Amino acid sequence: MPTWTALTTLAEKARAEALGEALDALDPAPTGVGVFELEDGSGLWEVGGYFTETPDDIALALLAAAHDAKPFAVSKLPETDWVAHVRRELHPVEAGRFYLYGAHDADSLPQGAVGLLIEAAMAFGTGHHGTTKGCLLAVDRLLNAGKLPQSVADIGCGTAVLAIAAAKVLQRSVIASDIDQVAVDVARANAAANKVAELVHCVEAAGFDHPDLAARAPYDLVFANILKGPLIELAPSMAAHIAAAGYAILSGILNPQADEVVAAYRAVGMDVADRFELGEWTTLTLRKR
Template identity: 60%
Template sequence: MPTYSALTTLPGEDAARALADVMERMTPEPTGVGVFEIEDGSGLWEVGGYFLEAPDMVMLEVLVTAFGARPFAVSEIPEIDWVAKVRRELSPVDAGRFYVYGSHDVDAGAAAKAAGRVALQIEATVAFGTGHHGTTLGCLLAYDALLTAGKRFARVADIGCGTAVLAMAAAATLPDALVIASDIDRVAVDVAEANVAINGLRGRVECLEAAGFQHPRLAEAGPFDLVFANILKGPLIELAPDMSRQVALGGVVILSGLLVVQAEAVIAAYQAAGFRLQSRNDLGEWSALVLERV
């Protein structure tokens, strides 16, 4: 069955969310509507709807006029076997001592373990956070560099953990550490718990549903001496004051999920919150930052 997307952009978050609300009530009804900031400094927001039937083009034109949006780009989305596609395109990833692979590459994972690598299996049905994305790779490389420099950590949090690959990397290399992985999305928490079990780390990584540090267990477990946050520029900046309260003096944060052009703004926010930049690694269009609480 074909599906359809209808995408537009317009200035301002309030207008974008108001447009999305109206789109939710269209006939035929969309299966979902998303609102996203285009983080290029333009002030534009993208609004997209997904439909099981061709959307009402007349209604879309009315919405363009009413909200001052650009004309909708309407596309038919071809049917794709995403699991097969991911398995074809995601090869194992090397990140220092870490080797991240999917269930379709178990032989390669076994060989990596036999060679003394820290091999982590992530189900190929979930692409984001597998280590193939530049942001996750950057975090793994930054963490590997800290370990190589002799750094060790006793209390670790992975905020916005996704598949929990970063939390598992910490648990696998810090056998005595307390490691907590949290995500605002319940589905992500379920995926994290499944991956923890697959990798034999049950009991070593606690998985929680939480927005930022807003969970009693995180408050109880802190202050942390290592925090991963591979999310987005906006939430990273919003988290800076909480990071200052939740990270111990001398503790380290590894931040990513941000574009190279966004790195300076995130660095400035964390410097204002009491952190000092230790290193920055730009991988293509993505940046990973390591900062110390001072």
């Protein structure tokens, strides 16, 4: 399927976010919109959209002018087999006792490692992202400290790599949820590929809003590798569903955002037990008072 990109830059975060919202309302609508601060020290923000239909040049020009942005640069991307490309380019990831790999790297699994087989998937990634590695390292640190959670949930599970990791190392039932039913189907397939289908229970839910999630609470450990905004919104519900002295491992947090997330969780009775950065991402391990 052909894909077009439309990219522009402008100053000030608020204006960039407003342009991103306006871009999302175009017809034909973009399949995705991104708003990012450039890392070159210029103070500029990039706003971009991905389209599966040719974008409306006139509408883009009007949007750029209305938001005092540079004219959009529109490009048609070459059609690429991204799954094959990912298989060629991605290498296994080691995170403490865990070893994340694709089937093409199965021969490289170290003896004694907890293998996590996650194949390239266009819609939901491979689990190789730095935020996923941060979560795996965080749970490895908890395990090394002698913490063995009895009840575990993975909220916003995506590929379910974190739920699979917990199920494999603890040999206990873990519940994984995502707001997208297709993601839930992918999670189930990944659990089966890792031979833990009977241990990983996958449900479609926003946050903890599912009877199966409520039935298993309170949790000793909850993963939530999502984004800053949803994490902050989730804080009261997270605290309500975690047992006293239980843990939450959070990521999807850009380093400058971490203090805001910490403050939101401290306000609901959860304190930082561990915190570290991997590149531009922060992983937090929080403990309920």
